[in-house]
Amino acid sequence: MEEKEISRAVIKRLPRYYRYLGELLESGTERISSGELSERMQVTASQIRQDLNNFGGFGQQGYGYNVKHLHTEIGKILGLDQDYNMIIIGAGNLGQALANYVKFEKNGFLVKGLFDVNPKLKGVAVRGIVIRMTDELPAFLQEHDIQIAALTLPKQYAKEMADFLVDHGIRAIWNFAHTDLHLPEDVIIENVHLSESLMQLSYNISRYSREHK
Amino acid sequence: MEEKEISRAVIKRLPRYYRYLGELLESGTERISSGELSERMQVTASQIRQDLNNFGGFGQQGYGYNVKHLHTEIGKILGLDQDYNMIIIGAGNLGQALANYVKFEKNGFLVKGLFDVNPKLKGVAVRGIVIRMTDELPAFLQEHDIQIAALTLPKQYAKEMADFLVDHGIRAIWNFAHTDLHLPEDVIIENVHLSESLMQLSYNISRYSREHK
Numbered sequence: 001m002e003e004k005e006i007s008r009a010v011i012k013r014l015p016r017y018y019r020y021l022g023e024l025l026e027s028g029t030e031r032i033s034s035g036e037l038s039e040r041m042q043v044t045a046s047q048i049r050q051d052l053n054n055f056g057g058f059g060q061q062g063y064g065y066n067v068k069h070l071h072t073e074i075g076k077i078l079g080l081d082q083d084y085n086m087i088i089i090g091a092g093n094l095g096q097a098l099a100n101y102v103k104f105e106k107n108g109f110l111v112k113g114l115f116d117v118n119p120k121l122k123g124v125a126v127r128g129i130v131i132r133m134t135d136e137l138p139a140f141l142q143e144h145d146i147q148i149a150a151l152t153l154p155k156q157y158a159k160e161m162a163d164f165l166v167d168h169g170i171r172a173i174w175n176f177a178h179t180d181l182h183l184p185e186d187v188i189i190e191n192v193h194l195s196e197s198l199m200q201l202s203y204n205i206s207r208y209s210r211e212h213k
Numbered sequence: 214m215e216e217k218e219i220s221r222a223v224i225k226r227l228p229r230y231y232r233y234l235g236e237l238l239e240s241g242t243e244r245i246s247s248g249e250l251s252e253r254m255q256v257t258a259s260q261i262r263q264d265l266n267n268f269g270g271f272g273q274q275g276y277g278y279n280v281k282h283l284h285t286e287i288g289k290i291l292g293l294d295q296d297y298n299m300i301i302i303g304a305g306n307l308g309q310a311l312a313n314y315v316k317f318e319k320n321g322f323l324v325k326g327l328f329d330v331n332p333k334l335k336g337v338a339v340r341g342i343v344i345r346m347t348d349e350l351p352a353f354l355q356e357h358d359i360q361i362a363a364l365t366l367p368k369q370y371a372k373e374m375a376d377f378l379v380d381h382g383i384r385a386i387w388n389f390a391h392t393d394l395h396l397p398e399d400v401i402i403e404n405v406h407l408s409e410s411l412m413q414l415s416y417n418i419s420r421y422s423r424e425h426k
Contacts, residue, residue, distance in 0.1 A: 012413070098407070180254075199291045
């Protein structure tokens with residue numbers, strides 16, 4: 001099925017709409033104008049209309065947006081109308097932090113396994129998920145239908161592990177290792193490089209202090 | 214001091230140049246052509262030249278780039294020629310993971326304090342950094358020159374904590390709480406919203422499966 005290409009900038013904004021609409025839903029709000037949504041989100045009303053028009057627009061003149069409908073539709077666009085089984089490779093603090101995020105489960109990202117090479121971690125449970133050794137991965141992947149692998153292991157092991165996972169059928173990688181993975185084109189990679197985020201901060205701090213000298 | 218406005222897209226690419234050049238330096242490479250750098254980074258050579266031209270260009274015809282010089286200059290642009298003192302508010306798994314990243318220190322981000330409200334964590338040391346209770350923050354901030362606060366606490370406490378920190382002189386916030394902080398204009402905020410990153414992944418998975426049905 002072909003569909004209109006939506007710009008990456010719009011896609012990047014959708015989770016934020018989804019979050020605000022979710023908060024409105026929880027507070028019992030049934031409908032909202034683009035003006036009100038604009039004020040809450042601190043985005044211009046015209047930006048909101050333009051963004052949502054990418055998906056056929058869900059608003060009605062004089063009524064505004066039906067919060068529940070819009071929340072559901074954006075959820076569908078983001079692929080949140082289905083569940084994803086996820087494993088986490090690397091059960092250090094970061095891996096355990098991810099396994100502990102109940103929020104992810106609420107959005108349909110189910111942590112099915114947590115793996116490490118450290119024998120001291122073997123059998124330790126994080127929120128009911130028992131840490132397994134990575135040599136159990138081939139059997140585990142054969143028994144379970146896993147869509148996403150999060151890599152929270154040191155960067156020197158990340159490439160080899162990513163290749164291994166792709167060979168075993170994984171097609172989506174959430175990469176926290178600070179290295180670029182070069183994988184086949186049909187593998188989806190989402191990088192979270194914390195050092196780079198920190199450098200955006202230092203860039204802005206030093207630019208600010210240069211400009212206000 | 215006024216300076217040329219550099220696009221956010223270029224700034225976002227700089228940490229990656231910095232990382233690759235750092236790896237080249239470590240491997241003893243003294244100079245590199247834009248062609249070789251392009252092959253390593255899987256970015257076109259013309260993109261590299263264009264990006265680096267934003268900063269006056271550091272290359273010489275027929276010589277290429279001096280790796281050490283370019284690494285140093287990009288580091289300066291990113292504000293990495295100075296150290297930053299950082300505190301982490303929220304000493305759960307994520308806060309402890311950040312405190313454990315030795316890599317940050319190498320880039321000049323020094324973790325000076327780790328704070329939580331959970332009395333069970335009081336006095337626990339993470340890589341030598343003792344966890345303090347948040348009520349010790351005012352005194353701590355008066356005694357120490359802190360530039361960056363990382364917020365790794367539940368979102369319902371994030372806004373109040375951010376306001377408190379700004380009142381106490383913090384001007385840069387690295388926000389992991391999944392909420393938008395509305396702070397004075399001179400406060401620099403860098404958000405890391407893991408749920409949103411995960412939604413980019415599910416968007417791409419579901420788009421891919423729709424397109425290949």
